[in-house]
Amino acid sequence: MSTATFSFSDADFAAIAKLVSERSAIVVEANKAYLVESRLGPVARENGLSSISELVEKLHRPGSRHLEEQIIDAMTTNETSFYRDAYPFDLLKSKIIPELIEKRSKTKRLTFWSNACSSGQEAYSIAMLIRETFPKLMDWDIRIRATDLSSQVLERARTGIFNQSEVSRGLPMQLLMKYFHRQGVHWQISDDIRKMVKFDTVNLIERWPASLSSIDVVFLRNVLIYFSPDTKREILSNVRQRICDDGCLFLGGSENTMNLTTEFRRVQIDRAVCYEPV
Template sequence: MTTCTADSLSTEDFDFLAKLVLDRSAIVLEPSKSYLVESRLNPVAREHGLDSISELAETLRKPNQRKLAEAVVDAMTTNETSFYRDIHPFDLLRTKLLPELIEKRSNEKRLTIWSNACSSGQEIYSIAMMIREHFPQLAGWDVRLRATDLSSEILERAENGIFNQTEVNRGLPMQLLMKYFHRDGVHWRINDDIRSMVRFDSVNLIENWPLTLMSVDVVFLRNVLIYFTPDTKREILAKVRQRIREDGILFLGGSENTMNLTDEFERTQVDRTVYYRPV
């Protein structure tokens, strides 16, 4: 048996686990990431009473291991996020894009904003707080703030709205912390009036998307396409195109773009902010 590292993860097990993660989430794990697989899956093995990653892989090769496979995928997702991450999209949304959309939707009085691959929820809660702070005219509108992710564990955290000190220190202005959060032991919990503005759902980008996510005005799809192959990125962008309104807005992450992937979106840049509009 060949090994990826000196003492534990074999090439066969790495390949097997990488394929399992790819099939279930589209996340690509290169062999150079074997250290990451080891460091993240050793705790999963222990939690499930297994002595090693090789035992974990052996168990996963048996039928009916859905829960264990989900735990493996959950562990291999990168959940890095923060409040008002890369601030520019939020600033442009506040100063230009949302006021324009509100004007356009003044008859129907309905607005849907979707944070896709939302991780622990900071992105959508940032938008919810922005709406509360700056758009009192939306009171009485049907404002749908939707947030979805593949990982059930991270969605549960997002829905609870509980953050540690380090998380609230990242990007959240003190004034918003004081106004919209309260202490919960050593943590901070977002107030119910903000939490209840958001609906969280489990959506795997490579599986069927709920029919309730149609005619979306603003889609945040940031820092997730980077994990996928170009073909998967193309498929996902094509699905977003079907779900976004003709005059809707798409935000990608700072290192992501639509180049060589689709010509169904037009890149627009305002100062330092890039966003995409359906063509």
Template sequence: MTELDFDFLRVLLQRRSGLFLSIEKRYLVESRLGMLCRRRAIAGIPALVAQLRTCPASELEAAVVDAMTTNETLFFRDRTPFDLFRDIILPEKLAANAQSRTLRIWCAAVSTGQEAYSLAMLLDEVADRLAGWTVEILGTDISADVLERARQGLYSQFEVQRGLPIQLLLKHFRQEGDKWRLSERIRDKVDLKQHNLLEPNHQFGQFDIIFCRNVLIYFDVPTKARVMAALAGRLAQNGAFILGAAETVIGITTTLVPDPQYRGVYRDAASTAQARRPGFAATAERSSALPPLKIVRT
């Protein structure tokens, strides 16, 4: 792969997906796109780039973006955000939305679905508290291929062993050969749609809770700011925005501010300044609202 070919691919990937590739990532491009070339019987990366130059905005471009997108995910990844969701954020929203009895959650960059399905399983554990409520979980991703895998809900033994509590595996999955199929009942709780975070998102409406974890790390600062501005515009007043443990909004946006008590949780800056931590009940009230789920590790 020539330097010109690499530069062309870097520009294409950043324009189409926001993915920023430093020169140190050249090996990753050669590895992943080399596999794509072999699958499609393309002579090599120079031939691939020649086709991309000839046919911009083609299906091949989408395949290149898909090949370069990191789809690393697992059930209950980094357990803390899910504990916060169930024990802190969910009781908060149940109290705040008691009149409308609606709850909307967005999992951006949902990949093969484990994050959204983890939330769906947690909500299923408190289904009695949500009787009469309209609960929506939207999962979006740029890749049509991973979304199709998510819709199938079929996971390998390795995938279900990564973070999934054994009692939830036995409750919500059935074994099919050497794989495990998530129940249709849980899959039906999640609406999966293809969406590029660089594109307009107004069609999705407002959300009480937005998960966008371990995505910003792949963007440069201007792209991070653009994506965060778009996502923050979808967050309802007094909503909760959850980032990955290694991510922050500091230096990227002033629309959201860190929750002073819970790492990885962010709040709307205007609402927070006006109401001095609106929507947060006392710790005793929160802990009594929903008893913590006991997790048995696999």
């Protein structure tokens, strides 16, 4: 698609796509000029610039690191919700956690990793599920790590504050009443749940912290779709190195490991699909 109908040139589009790819591995396809226009127009205005072309020009000047981050933040899709897709959480409850409780009865430690966690609903869903269904685990060392590239979404995730439409998506009313309190037009998750989750910045295409290892359950959902097959392969191979041999990986509903790796085996139980290390 040509950028003729937009307020920036093909060269500007190429510069944005290159920056986003280098910094996040997200592929901005040639037909996504409308996305650049709608996402970066507000960033240009915020910076007192009248067009995306001026934004690109500013990028080329020294000291543009903060602007680069604003662009990456704006170009990432942060769509998420509590108990998204439901089935992985059903499986966690009915099979995965009960089996892990048996297997880890000596160490009494379980580690979950909500990867590309956006504003934190996935990690908080895991925390509430554990507290609600497995109260005996409250004596265990339960580690819920949640990471994302975007410092902006992580800042929001750490507050545990959600608006009405966010708590209306996927969160049962009974859990809203039990684990959240009202704050004006917002809802804040209780400190008990908030403290169960540790949020950190991790870029999937950069070095991962050593502390993210021996993970029992990895959620890596709705992020691989934005990457090239080679990047997906590399990330899945790194996940394999960090996940326990008897651990379990969840991908998003439209994602799979086909033609990417043989290091995970697809397992379908009822309507849930998970991937077990081979």
